[in-house]
Amino acid sequence: LELLRAGKRFALVTVLSARSPSALKAGSKAIVEEDGSTHGWLGGSCTTREIVDLCVRIMAGDGGQFVHSLETCQGGVVEVLIEPFGARRELLVVGEHSELIASITEIARVVGFQVTHLSVTPSDKAEALDRLGGFLRSVRPENLYALVATMGSDDQLFVEKILRVRPLYVGVVASKKRAEAMRRWLLAKGIPEELVERVRSPAGIDIGARALGEIALSIIAEVVKYSNTQLSTGLVASQPETQPSDLFVDPVCGMLVEPLSLHFTIIEGKRTVFCSEQCKRVFESNPQRYSPESNA
Structure with missing residues (x-):
């Protein structure tokens, strides 16, 4: 339950049968x-x-249940059920429906x-940005991979x-020119x-892709490459924490704000x-009021 609440992925292993010689016993369970x-x-x-390695590979896959028979070092045979749980x-x-996105x-x-x-679509970009914000608030970034395919349209x-x-x-x-x-x-x-x-653009690894299906394959191959590299190096769960010294002060209300706040002006x-957007509007109505000189 603690792993589920933390949004972590894990696998439940159950030994279904064990044929001697084997140190494993039917009914034994473990979490990986x-x-x-x-x-x-x-x-x-x-x-x-061997079972642990198998679990790690399965969790990096489609997450279904798996029954495997393994030969033990002593010459016995065990059958195990592996059930992945948690975040996938x-x-x-992001982009208008197309053959490439499909x-x-x-x-x-x-x-x-x-x-x-x-x-x-060209007519609903503002609404799409709002929907994107809602989606991003609902997912864990340590499990998220994102691909933007709006074809240069904002x-x-x-x-x-x-x-x-x-x-x-x-x-x-995107093209290299557009990416720059x-x-x-x-x-x-x-x-x-x-x-x-960190933005990969043009997205995809070089496989000499020409057809849309090949381009899609090259893009997902790059995503999988990043995913598996992060899994093997233990980077999946690491997210930088913002320290107090990294925060900025909202000039209107005095609250501490992360430097990457969605509410900002230049x-x-x-x-x-x-x-918040409200503090931003108050500031923009009279920026001079909040300048260091006016508070001196």
Whole structure:
């Protein structure tokens, strides 16, 4: 229950049968986390290690139930049931419905991602940005991968909003020229360079893709590569914590605000952040009132 509440993924292992010679006993159970740590005892160190490795691979996949027969070091045979639980890898795909997005969604689901498609059309971008904000508040960033495929139509607005929650991966379907223009725009908006550099654009690994299905495959291959690298290096659960010294003061109400707050304004090249849209509007109505000189 503690693992579920924490949003962590784990697998429950049950020994269904054991044929001697084997140290494992039918009915034994254990919990295996994504990083390979275990709770409970199955017996037989070499077989247990093999089961743990199998659990980790399964949890990186589609999350179904699996029954496996394994030969033990002593020559016996055990049959185990592996049941994954908890958070799955979440892939957010942003863009108007197209053959490319349909292919991306299909391939992503095959390799085990929970896919959410946020549809965006030229007439509903503002509404889509609001829906994106609601979605980002509902998911855990340590499980989130995001792909923006609005084909150059205000893609920077969606990327900016996604970057603020620091997901594991952000990819953009764009040309190299468009990717560089977006990078400059994000930096001008005050997004830290280390976050901007994490954006993969053009998204996908080089497989010489030409057809839409091949392009989709190259993109999901890159997402899987990032996912598996983070899993094997133990980076999945690590999210930077904001220290008090990293916070800014809302000039209107005095609250401490994270530097990547969604509520900010830029006046004469200076970026000011706020706790809410209301404080932002109050500030913008009379910026001089909150200048250091006026408070001297």
